[in-house]
Amino acid sequence: MxxxxxxxxxxxxxxxxxxxxxxxxxxxxxxxxxxxxxxxxxxxxxxxxxxxxxxxxxxxxxxxxxxxxxxxxxxxxxxxxxxxxxxxxxxxxxxxxxxxxxxxxxxxxxxxxxxxxxxxxxxxxxxxxxxxxxxxxxxxxxxxxxxxxxxxxxxxxxxxxxxxxxxxxxxxxHTFRGLPHRSQRIAEIGGVAYVNDSKATNVDAAIKALSAFPRIRWICGGLEKDGGMDALSGAMDHVVKAYVIGREAAGFALHLGDLPHEVCGDMVTAVARAASEAEPGETVLLAPAAASFDQYDNFERRGEDFAAQVARLGDG
Structure with a gap:
């Protein structure tokens, strides 16, 4: 490949x-x-x-x-x-x-x-x-x-x-375990699944990820792309709460409307907050709906950071 x-x-x-x-x-x-x-x-x-x-x-x-x-x-x-x-x-x-x-x-x-x-x-x-x-x-x-x-x-x-x-x-x-950064299930801790979909760099990709799991703690945000964010408004039925990262996190959060959300800014804070509030049966999902270049060199680095923060939860 x-x-x-x-x-x-x-x-x-x-x-x-x-x-x-x-x-x-x-x-x-x-x-x-x-x-x-x-x-x-x-x-x-x-x-x-x-x-x-x-x-x-x-x-x-x-x-x-x-x-x-x-x-x-x-x-x-x-x-x-x-x-x-x-x-x-x-x-x-x-x-x-x-x-x-x-x-x-x-x-x-x-x-x-x-x-x-x-x-x-x-x-x-x-x-x-x-x-x-x-x-x-x-x-x-x-x-x-x-x-x-x-x-x-x-x-x-x-x-x-x-x-x-x-x-x-x-x-x-049945032998396929998923690709890195594409709906990649990286851990289950205390009955909570952690899924890395850092490749969801646009709205449509994020919508598809959001439809795949029943109850989601959603980590999102980053550098917005042309095309707008309006389509997100009808795709968040499965989201319990959003945790927004990125240099313009507050601006990104405006697109979330009445959805419960928290402006976290960075991955460390977002993962920690989502993990502390998640309940068994829920999924903490990184599906940013935005590019990574405001904080990372590429989407791979963003996904690796998410995985590193989740690994720290397991160590704890």
């Missing part, structure tokens, strides 16, 4: 026959790449991010679309819950049964194509109108929430395109 996930593409050794290389590409990379032709390309969804770089949502989508429209992958796995994904899928498909396109959705899809649907914790694969496989994702600890079920569906689509069997993929999903 390489790319935006942490290791530079050019640091990889030259590929060998039979090897699979997985690249997570940012819109910056697809925007600048002039020769990139993947065997399989994946588009999960589109939410506001990097708008200052791309001049708005249209430019942001155009940068991601280049991987498919100009890259010419042999097979495309595309989330079609969003209009941008549906547009992209319609552009690429040459007919209802075009096997080069694998559609991923959270609802049943019409047509006789190759579809993977996740609904109420179940993954279902359909080909030519017939169910090919079904997997229960609810017991996979490393994949909490509907957004991670979509991620699993996309990974399933890639693995199926590579020729792996549904049973083998299901077994592998």
């Amino acid at each position: 390489a790319g935006n996930i942490g290791r530079g593409v050019l640091d990889l050794e030259p590929p060998i026959d039979g090897e699979v290389i997985v690249l997570e590409l940012s819109s910056y990379q697809t925007d600048l790449a002039r020769a990139l032709t993947p065997d399989i390309a994946v588009f999960t969804n589109l939410s506001p991010d990097h708008l200052d770089r791309h001049g708005g949502m249209g430019g942001y989508f155009a940068a991601k679309r280049r991987l498919f429209a100009e890259g010419g992958p042999d097979r495309a796995v595309i989330g079609v819950d969003d209009p941008e994904g549906r547009y992209l899928a319609n552009q690429l498909s040459e007919g209802d049964g075009d096997a080069r396109l694998i559609r991923v959705a959270s609802r049943k899809l019409a047509g006789a194509g190759w579809d993977i649907v996740t609904k109420k914790g179940w993954l279902s694969e359909t080909r030519k109108g017939r169910q090919a496989a079904s997997i229960d994702l609810r017991g996979v600890a490393g994949l909490p929430g509907a957004h991670n079920h979509q991620n699993a569906a996309c990974a399933y689509g890639v693995a199926r395109a590579l020729g792996l069997s549904p049973r083998l993929i299901e077994q592998a999903l």
